[in-house]
Amino acid sequence: MNSSQNAPSAPRTGDVQGSGSKNPFLAVGLFIRQVIAELRKVVVPSRRELVLYSITVLLFVAFMILLIFGLDAAFSWISRIAFTVPDV
Secondary structure (H helix, E strand, O other): OOHHHHOOOOOOOOOHHHHOOOOHHHHHHHHHHHHHHHHOOOOOOOHHHHHHHHHHHHHHHHHHHHHHHHHHHHHHHHHHHHHOOOOO
């Protein structure tokens, strides 16, 4: 394979992308074409992958909730010990 086959082509002088035109209609058209090109690259997960991803996210969120709750309880216990006046 020739290295020139893999090289990206340089923008042509009349090309919208390389011309630097200030025409807003050309810019919007270019934007829409780029959005459509990116949307064609999107891969929709299978049902099994979607279920696994959802379970993973829910487990991670539950873990973070428990972690924050535990830290909050520990710090509140420590602050009660540190800032309360002992009974004499």
